[in-house]
Amino acid sequence: MMQALTVTPGTKDSLRLRDIPEPAPEQGSVLVETLAVGLCGTDMEIVDAQYGQAPPGQDFLVLGHENLGRVRDAPQDSGLAEGDLVVGIVRRPDPVPCKACAAGEWDMCRNNQYTEHGIKGLDGFARERWRGEPEAMVRIDPGLAGVGVLLEPATIVAKAWEQTDRIARRAFFEPHLAVVTGAGPVGLLAALLGVQRGLEVHVFDIVTEGPKPDLVRDLGATYHPESLPDSGIKADVLVECTGMAQVVLDVLNCRALDAITCLTGVSSTGQETAVDVGAMNRKAVLRNEVVFGSVNANRRHYEAAAAALAKADGAWLRRLITRRVALADFAEAFSRHPDDVKVVLDLQPDGTGGKDPA
Numbered sequence: 001m002m003q004a005l006t007v008t009p010g011t012k013d014s015l016r017l018r019d020i021p022e023p024a025p026e027q028g029s030v031l032v033e034t035l036a037v038g039l040c041g042t043d044m045e046i047v048d049a050q051y052g053q054a055p056p057g058q059d060f061l062v063l064g065h066e067n068l069g070r071v072r073d074a075p076q077d078s079g080l081a082e083g084d085l086v087v088g089i090v091r092r093p094d095p096v097p098c099k100a101c102a103a104g105e106w107d108m109c110r111n112n113q114y115t116e117h118g119i120k121g122l123d124g125f126a127r128e129r130w131r132g133e134p135e136a137m138v139r140i141d142p143g144l145a146g147v148g149v150l151l152e153p154a155t156i157v158a159k160a161w162e163q164t165d166r167i168a169r170r171a172f173f174e175p176h177l178a179v180v181t182g183a184g185p186v187g188l189l190a191a192l193l194g195v196q197r198g199l200e201v202h203v204f205d206i207v208t209e210g211p212k213p214d215l216v217r218d219l220g221a222t223y224h225p226e227s228l229p230d231s232g233i234k235a236d237v238l239v240e241c242t243g244m245a246q247v248v249l250d251v252l253n254c255r256a257l258d259a260i261t262c263l264t265g266v267s268s269t270g271q272e273t274a275v276d277v278g279a280m281n282r283k284a285v286l287r288n289e290v291v292f293g294s295v296n297a298n299r300r301h302y303e304a305a306a307a308a309l310a311k312a313d314g315a316w317l318r319r320l321i322t323r324r325v326a327l328a329d330f331a332e333a334f335s336r337h338p339d340d341v342k343v344v345l346d347l348q349p350d351g352t353g354g355k356d357p358a
Helices: 041-047 148-168 185-196 211-219 245-253 277-286 299-311 314-320 327-333
Strands: 002-007 016-020 030-038 066-073 085-088 115-117 129-132 137-140 177-181 200-204 222-224 235-240 255-263 290-293 321-326 342-346
Touching: 002 327, 016 327, 030 085, 030 148, 066 148, 085 148, 137 148, 137 299, 148 185, 148 235, 148 255, 148 290, 148 299, 148 342, 177 185, 177 245, 185 200, 185 211, 185 235, 185 299, 185 314, 211 222, 211 314, 235 245, 245 255, 245 277, 314 321, 321 327, 327 342
Parallel strands: 177 200, 177 235, 200 222, 235 255, 255 290, 321 342
Antiparallel strands: 002 016, 030 066, 030 129, 030 342, 066 085, 085 137
């Protein structure tokens, strides 16, 4: 038996540690020991019973989709070896499969029958060990041992920037200035990729104290505690990472000519906001503007994110992880602190899960 952090989907505040069986061989030929699991808003919403789906025939769901692990056993022909650092890919293709999933583009699943570890129909990674096939995980450089748990959130913006680049090729486009709204982990990683592309990056968030302003400035970007409209900035590329209705409207209304806007934040429903749809449509048409949504990632985005993290300053990446909490103290991990950026569950008994080796 082993310990796992679980919820009962649809039941609020059902988060608890429980003993579950060791992963069965039929779950995959590669055995992985979990080092660390990152927590995000999706996990909070699942705990709040807003969504979440247990695997078939099971009344609980093992939580955790952001992950870092170490291979403990793998077939000789798998391309993996004992000791390799790996990250499990969150979304898996639907069983039909649809044409997108069959082509390896499961993040663009056409029939909604995909599964996701720790979210929809598959147990997550907040358990001591798990199994999977080699194609369901990505090996990362040992130099990313201390920050590899950031890979999954980095895939979100790796996809966002990839899709932005593809849209940019529709016609002449020479971006200079990028705006990122939200200085959480996803927003900071979006800013990182923008800086790596040589763009002038401006990050907007409401806090004035804590680590976020310095993280933005040390990245070489500009931090703004004021709103985007108040700043007067008109960006060529905008990446929205908050999901807040007013901020979404701000990025749709404050853009440069021919701008490309990517929405990555998932908004709460039920909010009523007055919008002049006609004016918004008129502006979008006459200014050749593009707005698109982006969610999840496929293997290509995991590999792109791994390359971006490997190229980044390791000390800066480590500062994104503001708290590491032992699995046994999971309740503390779900308690919000004012200076939190990324909170990580450490699954190693000695407290070394996902840390850089001494």
